[in-house]
Amino acid sequence: MAEQQPLSFQSLILTLHDYWSAQGCVILQPYDMRVGAGTFHPATTLRSLGPDPWNCAYVQPSRRPTDGRYGENPNRLQHYYQYQVIMKPSPSNLQELYLGSLAKIGIDPLVHDIRFVEDDWESPTLGAWGLGWEVWCDGMEVTQFTYFQQMGGFDCKPVAGELTYGLERLAMYIQGVDSVYDLRFNDPVGDRPAVTYGDVFLANEQQMSKWNFEVADTDKLFRWFKDAEAECQASIAANVPLAAYDQAIEASHVFNLLQARGVISVQERASYMGRVRDLAKGSCEAWIEANRAGWEAKFPGWTA
C-alpha cells in the first residue's frame, strides 16, 4: 500500500463509486442544474422525505459564486465537486462504513488522526437541519456527516444519514499537493500524459469568477429570480413537484449570483433567503402530497 502511487482525482471518485455501490447504493450521475451543494440534488432533498428506503451516491458539481478567487487561491474555488452519500434509514454502522471508505482511498487511521468533531448542519434555504460532525483528518475537514432531522420543514421519518466528502481537499491530501490546480486528475497511460486539475479547470475559475463578480447582468439576474419563483409556484399549483423543485434550486443559485454581485443588502438578504425557503418548502410539501397515499398504503401507520 505504501509503495502505491496515491489515487488520481478520477480514481478517487471511481474508488468511492465502487465502494458505495458495494454497500447497496444506487450510483447516480450529477444533477444537471447549478446548485450550491450536493444536498440540493433531488436525490437527497426530496428522497430524504418519506418512509421508503433510499441509498444512493453521486458526485455533484457545486457552485459557490462568492468563493471564486479568479484561479489565484490554491484552496478556494467557485466550482468544485462534492461526493454525496445518502442512506435512509441511517444504518447503525454508518460511521464504520464511512471509515471503510477512507481506508479504501488510502487513509490509514493509525497513521492519520481521524476525528468526529461536532458540527450541526442547517440549511436556511432548504428549511433543513440535522446533527452530526465534520470529520477531521489531521486537522483538516474532509467530510460533513449529518443525520437529517428535518427537510423542507418536515420531520424526516425515518432519518437519513448524509455524507458529503470535499473531493478536491481529500485528493490534495492524498496526493500531498498544496494547490488544487496541481492535482493529478488522471494517471498517464502509455504515451498519453496525465492531466492536472488546473489543465481542466483553471480557465473556468478565471472566467467564471469574472462573470460572477463583474459581468453577470444584475437586472437579468433579478428577473431570472422572479421568473424562477413564479415558475416554481405555478408548478406547485400544477402538482408537478419535481419540476417545481428544479425552479426552487434555480432561484437559489440566482440568489447566490446576486450575492456575488454585491447587489443584495444585508437587510434584503434575509428576505430573499425566506423566498427561496418558501419555494423549497412548497416543493417538498407538494412532493409529500403527491406520494402520501402510496406511502401510507405501503407503510401502515406512517404519517407525514
Add this chain to the structure above:
Amino acid sequence: MTDFLLELRCEEIPARMQLKASDDLARLFIEELAKSGLKAERITSFVTPRRLALIAHGLPLQTDAVSEERKGPRADAPAQALEGFLRSTGLTREQLVERTDAKGNAILFAVIEKPGRQTADVLAEAVPAIVRAFPWPKSMRWGDTSATTESLRWVRPLQGIVAILGEELVAIEVEGVTSGYATVGHRFHHPGEITIGGSGDYAEKLRACHVIVSHAERQAIIAEQAAALATARGYSLIEDKGLVIENAGLTEWPVPLLGDFDPAFLDVPPEVIQLTLRINQKYFVLNGADGKLAPAFICTANIEAKDGGAAIVAGNGKVLAARLSDARFFWEQDKKTTLADHAQKLGRITFHEKLGTVADKVERVAKLARWLVEEGIVKGASADDAELAARLAKADLVTEMVGEFPELQGLMGGYYARAEGLSDAVADAVRDHYKPVGQGDAVPTAPVTVAVSLADKLDTLFWLWFSGQKPTGSKDPFALRRAAIAIIGLLQGHAIRLPVKLAFAATLACRLAKSANPASSIKSDQPSAVTSSIFEIIRRGGHLRLSNTLEKWHWSDDLEQETKTTTSFSIDLSANQKELLDFFADRLKVQQKEAGVRHDLIDAVFALGGEDDLVRLLARVKALQAFVSTEDGANLLAGYKRAANILKKEGWEPQRPPMAAHGTQGIAQTGEEDPLSLVEDPVIAGAVSDLSVTAPARYEREAQEVALADALDAAEPAVESALAQEDFAAAMAALASLRAPIDAFFDKVTVNDADQNKRGSRLTQLTRIRAAMHKVADFSRIEG
C-alpha cells in the same frame, strides 16, 4: 453491598457537552434510585467522546422490606365505608387488624408488607428511565426506529449499554439496544469488542484497549505533555484550560504533538494567529523565550501513530499554513484600502431597520464625539481626533479579517489605523472604543478613546431605546443594560460631568442637526444649538417623528394624525426621558451594589428629580451613606421620620405649591419636570424663596422652638451653599447641626397643641425640617 457499573455508549458526543452530561448522569441515577430507597455510598463518573459511564459503589443487593400501616374505619362502621377501604388497600376483611384506640374504640388497620426488591430489578427500570429523561442540550433520532417522531432521542445514535451489578448482568432494553458485558475499545487501536467483568476491571480493561475513561486524567495528560513538549523546544505553553477540556473531549487516547509553522506568518497580528490556532484548529499556542508568539503549535491527536506522529504533524501543519495564508492575505488585502475607504461600505450594513445603516450611526457618533470634546465634557482630547476616530471606528467591520474573525472587531481597526500612519490617539480609540464591555471590564483612559466610546454607547442606548428595543425581563437583545453600565463606568471613571438629560438632548441633536426640516424651529446644524431647542421641545411635551432615512423627520404635538409606516417611528420625548432616567437609576444600583452602595440611598437622591449628573449624584449618595451610618445621621433620620409621620397623620401640607413638588412624590414623577425651567420660572422661584421665611409666631415660643428655628435659619443656607459647591460632606455636616435641636424639640414641645396657632406654627416648623433635609435627599426613601 456491591458495585454497579453502567456504560451508555454512543457515537461521538460533542466535546462541549461531556462534563455536564457526566454530572447529569450521576444526578439522575441518584434521583432514580432514591425513589426506591436505594443509595450508593459514592458514585464515580467517567466520560469520553464515545461513552458516558458511572460506577455506583456500595449498593445494597436489595431494598429493605417496608411495612406500611394504614388506618381504616371503626370496626362497627357501615358496610360502604369498610368496602371502600378494602378496595383501596386490595385486602379482605379478614386480613385487617383490629386495634383499640385511646378512647376505647375498635379501629381497623391494614398492614401492608412491601417486600424488599432486588436492586437488579430496580436498576433494570431505572436505567431506561434515565435514558429517556436525559437532558441533552440537543438530541436527535436515527435509524430504523426513527420512522416516527416518538422514537428515542439521544445526543447521537445510542449503540450499547453495559450494566453489571457485582458480576451479574442487569438485563436492560431501550428501543432495541440491549445490555451486555461487551463494550468497544479505541476506535482504531482496538476496533473489536471487549468483555467487561464488572466495575473492578472497567477502567483498566479499557486503558489496555487505548481508552482513558477519566476525563480528568485525559486533561492532565494533555496539559502535562503539551507543557513538556514546549519546554523541550525552549518555548512556553500559553495555558488554556478551556482548550485542554475541549481536547480531552475529542480524544480517548490523547497524544499531544508539536509542529512548526513558517515564522514569516508572524507578521500577521498575534491575536489573529492565536485565534486561528485555538478556535479553528484547537491547537495550543506557544511563546518564545522573548515572550512573543513562537512559530509553533501543539495539536492533540487521538492515536499513538505508527510513524510517531510525523504524518499527523505534517498534515496539521499544512492545514494551518493554508489558514494562516488566508489570514495573511486578509491582513495584506485589508491594508491596501484606508479605513476611510472601508468606512464608505458601512452604508451597506443595516444597523437597525428604523435607524438606518451603520454609516448613519457613524455619522451621529462622530458628531457626538466631537461635541463631547468641544463642550469640555470629555477633557484632554482633540475634537478633530475624536471625530476622526469615531468615523473610522466601525470601518473594520467590512474588512476581510473581521468578516472571518468577528471577535477581532476594534482590534483589527486599531492595527489598520496604525499601519496607515494615523496617530496613536486615533488608533487606540479605534481599537478600544468597544470598551468597557460590561461591568468589570477596564474603562479606557485615553481621552479620545473615552469620547468615542461614550458617544458610541450613548447613541446605541438612546436610539435603540427610542426605536422600541428597551429591555424587558430577560430580553435585552441589543445589550442596552450593558451599554448603560458602560456609560456609567466611563462617566465615573473620569468624573465626566454629563447630565443624562443633556446627553439625551445631544444624542437627539446629532441625528437632527444634519437634516433640514421645514417644520422645525431648528435651523442650526450645530448639535449644541440644536440641543437647547430640544430642551424646549421636551418641556412642551412634543413628539418627534422620524423616518429611517436621515432626511425626514418632524415634530408633532398630535400623534393620532400620524400615519404609521414600518420604517418610521415617533418618540414621546418627555416620557422617554423619564424612562431613561429610571433606567439609569436602576443600572446605577446594580453597578454600585458590588461597591456596597445602598440602593435606597440612590433612590433617595434620584427621587429629588433634579439630579441627573451621575457623577455628582453618586458623590452625594456616598456622602449620604457615610452620614446615615453615623449616630447623628441615624438620629436625624429618626427625627425626620417622626416629623414626616406627624405631618402625614395631621394631613398638614402647606398651601403653597412648591412643597408638593418637593414632597415624596418628587418632581421626577410628574412627567412634566424640567427642573431647570421650574427654577427659572419667576413665580415658582419666588414661592421657593418665600418658604425660607418663617412667618412670625403669634405666641410665646418655647425655647426649643426658637432654637430649632435658629438652627434651621443657619442650616438652610449652609446646606444650600455646600450643595452649590458640591461639598456634600459639608452639606451633611450642616444637616447634622439640626440633630440636637430636633431631638430637643420633640422632647419638649407638643406639636399637636390645642391652640391652633401653636399647632400651625409647629407643624410648619416640621415642614421646614423636611424641606431642609430634602435639599440633600428624599429621606422618606431611606430604609431603617
